Amino acid sequence: MQQDIIVIGGGIVGLATALKIKEQRPELKVLVLEKETEVAKHQTGNNSGVIHSGLYYKPGSLKATNCIRGYNMLIDFCEKEEIPFEITGKVVVATNEEQRPLLNNLYVRGQQNGLEGLRKISAQEVKEYEPYVTSVEGMWVPQTGIVDYKVVSEKYAEKLRSYGAELNFGEKVIGITKGHSLSIVKTERNTYETKLVINCGGLYSDKVAQMSQENPINVRIIPFRGEYYKIRPEKHYLVKNLIYPVPDPNFPFLGVHFTRMMRGGIEAGPNAVLAFRREGYKKMDINAKELYETLTWPGFQKVAMKYWETGLGEMYRSFSKAAFTKALQELIPDIQESDLIEGGAGVRAQACDREGGLLDDFSIIEDTKVINILNAPSPAATSSLSIGQTVSEMALKRF
Incomplete structure (x- = not known):
């Protein structure tokens, strides 16, 4: 059950991150763990399907740069994969x-x-x-523009499988133990070893992040x-x-x-x-x-x-x-x-x-063994491939 990278979360950001890793390093063993029985069950599958232009975000912020780059990447992906959008x-x-x-x-x-x-x-x-x-x-x-992000996510998952990645459903993560060379990820059903954990847990991203941290996290x-x-x-x-x-x-x-x-x-x-x-x-x-x-x-x-x-x-x-x-x-x-x-x-x-700030920007926190995506609300779906590229670059420095 040993992996190079485990991505926790089968929403659009987790899938895009795994996809970008496999595109660049197909030989790496990548596993996506999702607690539900299908992809895009929560934020991704319940949003309004808007392809955001990048209008609202502070210039130079992660939201602005990833939304504008992600917009173009998403349009290219939809055209290439014949996903309907307008x-x-x-x-x-x-x-x-x-x-x-x-x-x-x-x-x-x-x-x-x-x-x-x-x-x-x-x-x-x-x-x-x-x-x-x-x-x-x-x-x-x-x-x-408009698109159905559930359809986009399902295509990400299909491509991931074609690249040899594994997607395991019904696997809720209940513990992460960081070791010297390998970390142990425990789910309700299995135990895995991995060199790197990427947390794309969405609504539970803070809980997943806390599993691998000794001190309380600040968000x-x-x-x-x-x-x-x-x-x-x-x-x-x-x-x-x-x-x-x-x-x-x-x-x-x-x-x-x-x-x-x-x-x-x-x-x-x-x-x-x-x-x-x-x-x-x-x-x-x-x-x-x-x-x-x-x-x-x-x-x-x-x-x-x-x-x-x-x-x-x-x-x-x-x-x-x-x-x-x-x-x-x-x-x-x-x-x-x-x-x-x-x-x-x-x-x-x-x-x-803790100080009462509603984080306005995407937040990605890393250490040697874990990358935590702690804030990725809208426009994360539009930005997914760009966030995936950003996180994959952070991840691949370790390999």
Whole structure:
């Protein structure tokens, strides 16, 4: 059961990382361990399927550099592997005068990140793209697209197997012991030896990281559930492609928006509410131990104190369809409560440090035996091949 590299996590980042390693060093023995029975079961399989352009992220950050490189790598991969995708473009709109400066800041950031064809547009021009949107000003982002990331992940897995990598499902990791030359990875079913562990555990990445560290790590994953509604088919005409608000610059979420889906239909959302368990996709999904760990984390307590008003608003929208509709009506006044059918939900693994910082950038921490990807929320799916390349380069220095 000896391996060169074990990747923990069969989401899109774990699969892309293993794939990039095997592409460069096919002779290495690579094993992916996934606790579920299939790939992309959590963050990857429950997101809105947007191919992000790299608009929002601080220039020079890991998010900005990996999103823009990953965007091009993803498009090339989809074309080569004949995976359906569409470059739709999107509008980002300011719905009141106070948002104009924020929209302008976003435009400047997009230019700094090298987005081509980005342009500010008038309220009337917004209507040429999205006739039912009301705004004071907007921005056209031509690069944005849509894809089904579950399909992308399944293709990564297929290619991995063709390169001789192993994917073992139903293998929840319960312990990691670092040795002098080999580490031992223990699952509920087996024990493995490996030269290097790469932790892509998503919602449990902090727990997996802690298994191999003597001292407590400084971050904890706080799960935020994003709930969606679907728009009734007879009202699909209200949305042509993708419509986004100007995001709150203090909060690492993009606000409720409209997204045309690759697999059909239109989604409206998500909100962002604290999930009461890490894989809590329904309002009443509760894990008392995990909720206690969240509520007693000093960093979360500081976040809650700072953003309690925003948090209460998000929670209210979660339980009130009328309030959710009102938020959507800021973008499209014609949308009615009766037009919305309850959709699914995703849970975002948001790392929060002890000081109360919601990590805005990807976070990758390494030592000689383990590489931990501790924060990889959106745009990680768009960026997956680039993150995989980044992590594979870190890994292959050891071989």
